[in-house]
Amino acid sequence: MAYYIWIIINALLVISTIIYIWIFRLHDSQIITLGQVFAQIAIILFIIxxxxxxxxxxxxxxxxxxxxITLAKMSRQMMKSHIKLAIIGTILILFHGGIMLVKLGELIGYVNPKIMSGMLAILLLAITLFAGYLRHKKSSGFRRKFHYTSAFLFTILFMVHLFLPI
Ligand code: HEM
Ligand code: HEM
Known part of the structure; x- marks a missing residue:
C-alpha cells in the first residue's frame, strides 16, 4: 500500500515540474530553453x-x-548508479546555472530570488556531494546523517528555486 503512495508521489513530483517548466515558463531564447532542459533532466536524477x-x-x-529482500536487491542495483547520477546531474546543473547567470543575470539582476536560490542550491549540492564522498569512504552514524540531511535540505531548496517566479 505505502509502496503505491510512494510511486504516486514521485510521479506527481516529476509531472508537476514538467507541466510547470514546459507550459508556464516557455522562452523564445533557444539557449535559455537548453538551460531549462539541463535543469529538468538534472532534477529527475536528483529525485532518483x-x-x-x-x-x-x-x-x-x-x-x-x-x-x-526485493528492496535490498533493488537498492543494490540503484546504488550502482548513485554516484554516476550525482555527477551527471551536477555537470548539467553547472551548465544550467552558467547559462542562466550569463543570459538572465544582467536582465533580472543578480539579487533576484530565482538567481540567489539557485546559487544557494548549488552550495548545498556541493555539501551533499562532499558528505556523500565521506560516507562512501567510511560510513558512520554521523556521516550517514550528514549525507541525508544535506540531501534533504538541497532537495527542499531546489524545489523552492524551481517554482519561484522570476
Ligand atoms: C548558479 C545557480 C543557478 C542559477 C543562476 C539559476 C537560475 C535559474 C533561472 C534564472 C531560472 C528561470 C528560467 C526561466 O525563466 O524559466 C531557473 C530555472 C530552473 N532552475 Fe535554476 N539556477 C541555478 C541553479 C539551479 C539548481 C542547483 C537547480 C536544481 C538542482 C536548478 C533547477 C532549475 C529548474 C528545474 C528550473 C526550471 C523552472 C523554471 O524555468 O522556472 N537551478 N534557474
Ligand atoms: C545529488 C547528490 C546526492 C544525493 C541527493 C544523495 C542522496 C542520498 C540519500 C538520500 C541516501 C540515503 C541515505 C540513507 O538512508 O542513509 C544516499 C546514500 C548514499 N550515498 Fe548519496 N546522494 C548524492 C550524492 C552522492 C555521492 C556523490 C556519493 C559518493 C561519492 C554518495 C554516496 C552515498 C553512499 C555511499 C550512500 C549509502 C548507501 C548504502 O548505505 O549502502 N552519494 N544518498
Missing part, C-alpha cells in the same frame, strides 16, 4: 538519488521478509 533514503528506511522497517 533522494529516493534511496526511503528505500533504506522501508528495508529497516518492514517485517515482510520477501519484501525486504
Amino acid at each position: 538519488n533522494v529516493n534511496m533514503y526511503f528505500i533504506f528506511l522501508v528495508i529497516r522497517r518492514t517485517k515482510v521478509r520477501k519484501f525486504k
Whole structure:
C-alpha cells in the first residue's frame, strides 16, 4: 500500500515540474530553453538519488521478509548508479546555472530570488556531494546523517528555486 503512495508521489513530483517548466515558463531564447532542459533532466536524477533514503528506511522497517529482500536487491542495483547520477546531474546543473547567470543575470539582476536560490542550491549540492564522498569512504552514524540531511535540505531548496517566479 505505502509502496503505491510512494510511486504516486514521485510521479506527481516529476509531472508537476514538467507541466510547470514546459507550459508556464516557455522562452523564445533557444539557449535559455537548453538551460531549462539541463535543469529538468538534472532534477529527475536528483529525485532518483533522494529516493534511496526511503528505500533504506522501508528495508529497516518492514517485517515482510520477501519484501525486504526485493528492496535490498533493488537498492543494490540503484546504488550502482548513485554516484554516476550525482555527477551527471551536477555537470548539467553547472551548465544550467552558467547559462542562466550569463543570459538572465544582467536582465533580472543578480539579487533576484530565482538567481540567489539557485546559487544557494548549488552550495548545498556541493555539501551533499562532499558528505556523500565521506560516507562512501567510511560510513558512520554521523556521516550517514550528514549525507541525508544535506540531501534533504538541497532537495527542499531546489524545489523552492524551481517554482519561484522570476
Ligand atoms: C548558479 C545557480 C543557478 C542559477 C543562476 C539559476 C537560475 C535559474 C533561472 C534564472 C531560472 C528561470 C528560467 C526561466 O525563466 O524559466 C531557473 C530555472 C530552473 N532552475 Fe535554476 N539556477 C541555478 C541553479 C539551479 C539548481 C542547483 C537547480 C536544481 C538542482 C536548478 C533547477 C532549475 C529548474 C528545474 C528550473 C526550471 C523552472 C523554471 O524555468 O522556472 N537551478 N534557474
Ligand atoms: C545529488 C547528490 C546526492 C544525493 C541527493 C544523495 C542522496 C542520498 C540519500 C538520500 C541516501 C540515503 C541515505 C540513507 O538512508 O542513509 C544516499 C546514500 C548514499 N550515498 Fe548519496 N546522494 C548524492 C550524492 C552522492 C555521492 C556523490 C556519493 C559518493 C561519492 C554518495 C554516496 C552515498 C553512499 C555511499 C550512500 C549509502 C548507501 C548504502 O548505505 O549502502 N552519494 N544518498
